[in-house]
Amino acid sequence: MTTPDSGTAPVAAPPDPMWPEPFEVRQVARETGDTFTLTLVPKVGSQPHPFAPGQFNMLYVFGVGEVPISISGDPDRPELLVHTIRAVGATTRALQKLKRGDQVGVRGPFGTRWPVDQAHGQDIVLVAGGIGLAPIRPVVYHVLRHRALYGRVVLLYGARTPHDILYARELRDWRGRFDAEVEVTVDRATIEWQGGVGVVTKLIQRSPFDPSSAVAMICGPEVMIRFASLALEKRGMTTASIHVSMERNMKCAVGLCGHCQLGPHFVCKDGPVFRYERIEPLFGLREV
Amino acid sequence: MTIQSFEKVLAEHPFFKGLRPEHLDTLVGCAANVRFTAGDFLFREGQRIDHFWVIREGKVTVEVFVPNKGEVTIETVEGGEVLGWSWLFPPYKAHFDARALTHVRALSLDGACLRGKCEKDTVLGYEFMRRFNQLIVERLEATRMQLLDLYGDDDAR
Ligand SMILES: Cc1cc2nc3c(=O)[nH]c(=O)nc-3n(C[C@H](O)[C@H](O)[C@H](O)COP(=O)(O)OP(=O)(O)OC[C@H]3O[C@@H](n4cnc5c(N)ncnc54)[C@H](O)[C@@H]3O)c2cc1C
Ligand code: FES
Numbered sequence: 336m337t338t339p340d341s342g343t344a345p346v347a348a349p350p351d352p353m354w355p356e357p358f359e360v361r362q363v364a365r366e367t368g369d370t371f372t373l374t375l376v377p378k379v380g381s382q383p384h385p386f387a388p389g390q391f392n393m394l395y396v397f398g399v400g401e402v403p404i405s406i407s408g409d410p411d412r413p414e415l416l417v418h419t420i421r422a423v424g425a426t427t428r429a430l431q432k433l434k435r436g437d438q439v440g441v442r443g444p445f446g447t448r449w450p451v452d453q454a455h456g457q458d459i460v461l462v463a464g465g466i467g468l469a470p471i472r473p474v475v476y477h478v479l480r481h482r483a484l485y486g487r488v489v490l491l492y493g494a495r496t497p498h499d500i501l502y503a504r505e506l507r508d509w510r511g512r513f514d515a516e517v518e519v520t521v522d523r524a525t526i527e528w529q530g531g532v533g534v535v536t537k538l539i540q541r542s543p544f545d546p547s548s549a550v551a552m553i554c555g556p557e558v559m560i561r562f563a564s565l566a567l568e569k570r571g572m573t574t575a576s577i578h579v580s581m582e583r584n585m586k587c588a589v590g591l592c593g594h595c596q597l598g599p600h601f602v603c604k605d606g607p608v609f610r611y612e613r614i615e616p617l618f619g620l621r622e623v
Numbered sequence: 624m625t626i627q628s629f630e631k632v633l634a635e636h637p638f639f640k641g642l643r644p645e646h647l648d649t650l651v652g653c654a655a656n657v658r659f660t661a662g663d664f665l666f667r668e669g670q671r672i673d674h675f676w677v678i679r680e681g682k683v684t685v686e687v688f689v690p691n692k693g694e695v696t697i698e699t700v701e702g703g704e705v706l707g708w709s710w711l712f713p714p715y716k717a718h719f720d721a722r723a724l725t726h727v728r729a730l731s732l733d734g735a736c737l738r739g740k741c742e743k744d745t746v747l748g749y750e751f752m753r754r755f756n757q758l759i760v761e762r763l764e765a766t767r768m769q770l771l772d773l774y775g776d777d778d779a780r
Contacts, residue, residue, distance in 0.1 A: 465774030495774040522769045526686060526694045529724060533698050534768045537761075541637070541703055556773040562764070 352589050355395045355440025356381045358416060360433045366419060367499050370466060371431055372407065375416040375439055384441065385413040387448035388473035389580060389608040393588050394418065395440030396433075400426040403585045403603070405470035406444060410477055416441065419469035419501065445588045447608040449474050450578055454550040458486040460542065462563045464493045464535055464555025468501045470580050470607075471554050475509065482514055489516045489544050493535030493559070496521050497528045516543060535559065539566040546571035552608075554580040561618055564611055574612035581606050581614065629654050632730060636677055638705045638754060646747045653736035659683075659723035665706065666717045673715045673734035675707035681727030686720040698765075699724065708755060710734030 358375040365371050373394075377383055384392070386406050395401040408417025422431040433439065451474055459478055463471045471490075478488055490509065494500045500519060510517040518538045520531040531538075535555075551572060553563045560579050567577055583595040583602040590604035598617040600606060629651045633639045639647065657676070659665060665683060666672045676683075683706055685698040697719070700706045706729075709717050715734060741748030 493774070495772070499774060520699075522772070522774070524696045525692075526684065526696055526722075528696060531682075531699045531701070532684065532696045534765045536768070537765060540761075541701075558768070558771060559773050562768060 352442060352445070353587070355393070355401075355442050356384075358439050358441045360435055360437045360439060361415070362435060363431070363433055366501050369423075370419060370421045370499075370501065372417060372419045373430060373433065373439075374408075375418075375441065376414065377416075378438065383414045384416060384444055386410060386444035386473075388451055388477055389449040389470060390444035390446050391470075391588075391607060392416070392418065392441050392443030392445070393585070394426075394430060395442070396426055396429040397438065397440065399429040401440070401442075402426045402430075403445075403582075403588060405580070405607070407469035407472045408476075410473050411480060419466065419472075421466045442588060445603055447606055449552050449580075449608050450550060451477050455484045456486065456548075458544040458549035459488045460539075460544050460549050460551040460567070461488075461490045462492075462535060462539065462551060462553040462555070462567075463490070464559040464563075465495065465499070466501070467553075467555035467559075467580070468492055471552065472502065472505075474552060479509070479512070479515065486548065487516065487544050488514065489542050490518070491535055491538040491542060492517070492519045493538075493555070494519070494521050495523070497524055497530070518542070534562070536562045536566040539563060539570060542570075549576060551577045552579075553577065553611075557581075557618070564615070574615055575610060577611035578608055579611050579614070580608050629656075629730065632679060633677065636679070636705075637703050638677065638758070642750065646744075646750065649740050649744065649747060650732065650737070653733045653740065654730045655733070657729050657731045659727040659729070661723055661725050663723045663727075665721040665723065665727075667720050668717055670717050671715050672707060672717045673710050674731050675705055675710050675734065677705050677730040677732065678702050679728045679730065681729075682724040683727055684722050684724050686722060688720070694720070697769075698762075705758065708759060710737070711755065 357378040359378050361376045362374040363371055388410055391403050391405045393401050394404050404418045404420055407419040408415055420427050420430055422428045461471050478485055509515050520533050520538055524532050551567050553560050564577050581602050583597055585603050586592045586594040588603045590601045595602040630647050633647050680702045683700045684696045686694045686696050689695050709715050741751055
């Protein structure tokens with residue numbers, strides 16, 4: 336289990352990080368064509384798993400496999416363990432087929448957190464692409480609940496098409512607030528779509544935050560992370576105030592097996608959230 | 624709108640930010656105030672358009688007709704941005720449709736007038752082309768990102 340990278344109290348660790356605890360499926364909600372949100376509750380005898388925004392769990396489907404999935408729920412409601420998952424292969428498809436009452440093994444929470452505590456008094460710039468909005472959502476919940484602690488709050492979200500937009504209803508709610516700036520753009524659309532079309536980096540150019548006093552958190556495909564960071568730097572931010580969430584294949588999730596290695600780092604325990612300046616040099620390299 | 628307020632609008636628009644006052648003054652001579660209501664076309668594909676638009680307020684969609692698919696929006700351009708570079712080179716014809724998605728307030732700048740002024744004052748010409756180049760590079764990068772289909776089926780999230 337990793338010590339979180341912020342100065343706040345560590346999140347309580349489950350008894351044995353290698354031992355999956357049984358959780359029960361409370362709800363499987365369809366988000367888009369291939370993406371769904373799974374709500375889990377502890378089985379009798381299991382403890383709720385408090386977590387910090389940015390952390391992930393290993394979800395184990397009995398007889399199929401185990402996958403790392405970010406927690407996309409509300410950190411102030413740890414009794415409900417929420418994950419938003421895109422079905423891409425054997426395990427994620429098996430997760431998609433689960434029904435209310437089915438059982439899932441959970442290990443975690445693992446990994447570093449988004450720097451929501453260090454960002455007090457600063458503008459918050461959240462940039463998400465595709466399924467990358469899922470690991471960012473706990474930050475939104477946290478920041479909006481503790482709104483007075485932050486400067487301007489900006490959420491910039493890019494999706495493939497209007498049908499691929501995650502959490503559409505919540506995005507509308509957040510957008511309706513007077514104290515948060517929420518911009519959504521899609522890569523392509525038919526003319527019925529009344530929103531923006533273009534890449535998420537374009538939203539960064541005109542977003543109303545103060546680059547000299549902002550903390551950015553980016554989650555999405557690696558190419559998008561690179562372009563988004565460049566756009567933030569063009570606006571005057573430094574790579575020290577940009578944080579990104581990385582993905583690598585994982586097995587143990589506790590820094591033992593080396594499966595998740597990214598240069599000198601293990602994504603499972605040094606990440607998945609990294610300060611961009613620490614890993615930027617690794618982005619250009621092919622086989623890391 | 625008065626000449627003075629044209630100058631103010633240009634000076635405050637991000638595309639013209641930092642342009643010398645005498646250059647702004649020169650550009651004002653090529654500008655006209657325009658408004659569109661939602662649904663109006665600013666231009667149609669193939670149409671000669673010797674203009675570009677400085678969008679002050681509202682949203683414009685850039686569309687292309689794809690057989691079997693209909694109209695597809697490839698980009699939206701909003702207040703604070705500029706639209707159109709067909710005026711830079713002959714035959715000054717639009718490659719796409721541009722339609723107001725909302726009420727749009729803009730300044731239209733006349734291409735022939737601008738080219739004349741840029742040729743006469745090469746410092747202004749250089750500055751102007753530099754800004755347009757940057758815009759074109761940004762749009763090219765954006766198009767490349769869209770082509771990569773980052774959030775598609777084969778992505779690495
Ligand atoms: C820290 C971390 C957090 C993650 N959070 C989430 C999340 O919140 N939601 C979510 O849906 N996924 C998330 N992922 C990705 C998820 O773990 C993978 O999609 C999953 O492991 C795939 O397993 P599978 O058995 O279904 O597919 P596999 O059979 O392992 O793979 C099937 C296909 O999917 C591709 N694939 C595998 N892993 C990935 C990946 N990471 N990205 C893109 N394609 C992949 C493979 O190349 C293959 O083509 C996260 C990964 C990490 C490391
Ligand atoms: S998954 Fe084993 S070291 Fe990270």
